[in-house]
Amino acid sequence: MCSFLITNKSNFNLLEINKFNKFRGPDATNSVNINGYTFLHNLLSITGKFTTQPFIDNDIVAIYNGEIYNYNNFGNYSSDGECIIDVYKNYGKLFSQKLDGEFVVCIVDFKNNLIIFSTDIFKTKPLFYSFENGEIGVSTYSDPLKQLGFNDIKKAKPNTIYVIDLNKNIIEETLLHNFDCNQFKLSFDDWNCAFEKSISKRTKNIDKKLFIGLSSGYDSGVICCELLKQNVDFKSFSVWGTENHDIILQRLKINQEHNKPFQVLYKNDNALESAIKYIKTNTEDFKYTICSASSNYNEFDLSLTDDNGAKYFSLICHYARADDYKVVLSGQGPDEIYSDYGFQGSKIYNHSNFGGLFPKDLYSIFPWNSFFGSSMESYIAKEEYVGGAYGIEVRYPFLDKQVVQEFLWLDSDIKNANYKAPLKQYCDLNSYPYFIGKKGF
Helix, strand or coil, X not given: CCEEEEECCCCCCHHHHCCCHHHXXXXXXXXXXXXXXXXXXXXXXXXXXXXXXXXXXXXXXXXXXXXXXXXXXXXXXXXXXXXXXXXXXXXXXXXXXXXXXXXXXXXXXXXCCEEEEEECCCCXXXXXXXXXXXXXXXXXXXXXXXXXXXXXXXXXXXXEEEEEECCCCEEEEEECCCCCCCCCECCCHXXXXXXXXXXXXXXXXXXXXXXXXXXXXXXXXXXXHHHHHXXXXXXXXXXXXXXXXXXXXXXXXXXXXXXXXXXXXECCCCCHHHHHHHHHHHXXXXXXXXXXCCCCCEEEEEEHHHCHHHHHHHHHHHHHHXXXXXXXXXXXXXXXXXXXXEECCEECCCCCCCCCCCCCCHHHCCCCHHHHCHHHHXXXXXXXXXXXXXXXXXXXXXXXXXXXXXXXXXXXXXXXXCCCHHHHHHHHHCCCXXXXXXXXC
């Protein structure tokens, strides 16, 4: 969880331009000017040696936000971001296709007059850009670009590599990754293995304390169960409200048996009002949209800070950060990918696209609205903006590339047999308590 700004504009107030970005990187702020470009970076140090950015190698400058889990595949580095320039040198403009992680990464190649920036597959980290009359801005949040006077500010797309050729004055877009939608696997074994590895890579090599939000549903339960199986140190926070209290109590008892700390919060908590005020003050005004591909249902220009989930996530982050927890594992993804907010053709929520009934030909609907966009993009933003305001890094084990691919490969009959079929079988396999159905704030 870091943030950055790159621009060739000048004469701006550094403190004012950084007023929202700075919260994502409370450990260090560094600004350098190279060849008329300002590189501003805010660091939250999680993996490896404390390393400020940008990274510089002669005429190549790299800057990024997030985590790269396979950095040691490319050499011996003291921190994950140090691999970026070497990977670019070896693989060229599409270098980010080789990275496994949750990231936004940017290369400025002054020798070849190229600016390259890339989201990860699901754009788990926010990114905005503008390119107007030879002036460019690339930023974690949009507010710095607005303050710099850019008018045509765009949200970067998920799963996309952007190449700006300054000689030709053009922007090229290339997909980062293509999923295979052939459905042929008849067992959950490979999905289980992929999920185990997803949790492992997101919890090793960090010296910061880890926490989760624990409800009575599948998503957080599967994460909690796997953390227990791998004996990872973590704390769970549960908000006592509309959840199934019996299931939460069973889960907290299991955590207690494994000597894992937990905390129960309440919807009338005295800190809730200040937690809501905090995100309204320390995040930019972000609007999001949720829609369905199978109906005219649309929710336009929703305010992130008015969302109930954002409010209670802020409450959790308030307590977590006070106890110096800096990394959270998110349950984001299964509603959008494994269930489409429905089951066997029946919509649980109106923004469902196909009621969770997966067809024999998955290519016929792929990618559905919420696979990359709609609630996927909006709810990731919710967690990124709220977590970012507290300097907490959010990681997304269900959005791991191989975990998602293993789900897509499952035969459609297996997908359709149960609501969130991979998660249900995981809980059954590990005798872990769960509530059947969809709950939420």
